[in-house]
Amino acid sequence: MNERDLNYFCSLVETGNYTATAKQFQVTQPAISAALKRLEAHYQTTLLTQANHRAQLITTTAGQVLYIKARHLLKTFAQVDLEVRHADEQQVRLGFSHIAGGIWLPKVVTTFARHHLLNAITTTVGMSEELLAQLRHHQLDAAIFSSLQPMQSADLQVFPLETHPLCILANVQQPLSQLKMVQAADLQQLPIIARLPHSLPRTALEHYCRRSNVRPNIIYEAHSNQLVEKLVARNLGVGFVISDSVSLSPNVVQVPLKPSQAIDCYMQLAVRKSFLPNGKQAQSIDLLKQIQPTD
Structure with missing residues (x-):
């Protein structure tokens, strides 16, 4: 049993076809057949069956067990190869x-x-x-x-x-900027410059508003915290970002969240x-x- 034979076997299970497997590895069909015979001789059992030479290969119960274990082994072999090659690198x-x-x-x-x-x-x-x-x-x-x-x-x-708290970015002309702390209800109806869906600040904003039954009024989705800050500086809305994650313009301030509603990164x-x-x-x-x- 060797890594090459296991690769051939896994491909046979997945394709059900000698020709497709031989083409995938750019070898002859007899080479694939020989690999299967070696594995069956090693385990002393039938791993694949075929009604006739044109039929799809059928994986036996023993073959299914070997396939699952072989896939895990091949993944481990690949990881070992990467680790060993990288072991002496100075990077x-x-x-x-x-x-x-x-x-x-x-x-x-x-x-x-x-x-x-x-x-x-x-x-x-x-x-x-x-x-x-x-x-x-x-x-x-x-x-x-x-x-x-x-x-x-x-x-x-x-x-x-x-640990960094999330906070509100507000333009100094926005009344919210005068508050010592913000609670979710303060965001009701306010235009919000949000991050893109699935980003951490966006997920935090959705969680923050949802638990207080506030529907955020998102007017724009920015690809970065820097863009959020620039739009807040133009007083287009307020932002919801991680504290200290962006440099602030002179007319933009960070306002912390109310401690009982605080969210940390x-x-x-x-x-x-x-x-x-x-x-x-x-x-x-x-x-x-x-x-x-x-x-």
């Missing part, structure tokens, strides 16, 4: 969510430059869910991401970094539990854990 692959990147990247760049490690890191910026998927698929070594709840994971080590560092970092990778991850909010 550390870091991922940042859009929000975490805006807040944390300047701190990371400054800290790594101070320790002469800036040339050792490569960075990726994306959605938190995408970064965690890349981390699980061994395409990243660590990810700094944002969420509305502290994350718990069976396969990832997650370290808390910072959690910045967290995630690393695979199975990850065995080399010296430079371990040093870089330790630096990420040690960066302070004031750095």
Whole structure:
């Protein structure tokens, strides 16, 4: 039994056809048949049956068991291959969510430059869910991401970094800017510059309004916090963003949410539990854990 034979077998199960499998791997049909015979000899059982040479292949019960296990093994083989190839590299692959990147990247760049490690890191910026998927698929070594709840994971080590409250952005000409704190009812009928659906600030806004039975009057969906701030500066509406995630114009202020209705954004560092970092990778991850909010 070898990885190649398992790949051929899984394709046979999925296509039900020798010709399609041979074409997929650019080998001859006899090579595919030989691989199946080796597997059946190894396990001393029939894995696939065929009524005649033109019929679709039928997977036996034993074949179904092998297929499920083989798919898991092949995924593990691919991950091992990536890990081994990356083990001696001097690069550390870091991922940042859009929000975490805006807040944390300047701190990371400054800290790594101070320790002469800036040339050792490569960075990726994306959605938190995408970064965690890349981390699980061994395409990243660590990810700094944002969420509305502290994350718990069976396969990832997650370290808390910072907590940032969500807040209202208001133009100084907007009466809301004079309040010491805002409650959801204050947003009733006010024009709101919201982030795009499924973004963290948008999800937080919807949750904030829903639990107080307030229907947000969203007049525009902005692709970034920076655009939200610029539109608030033009007094087109109020914004709902993460505190400290954007530089403010002189005529824009942050107004905190009422404590009983407050929503927090959690910045967290995630690393695979199975990850065995080399010296430079371990040093870089330790630096990420040690960066302070004031750095």
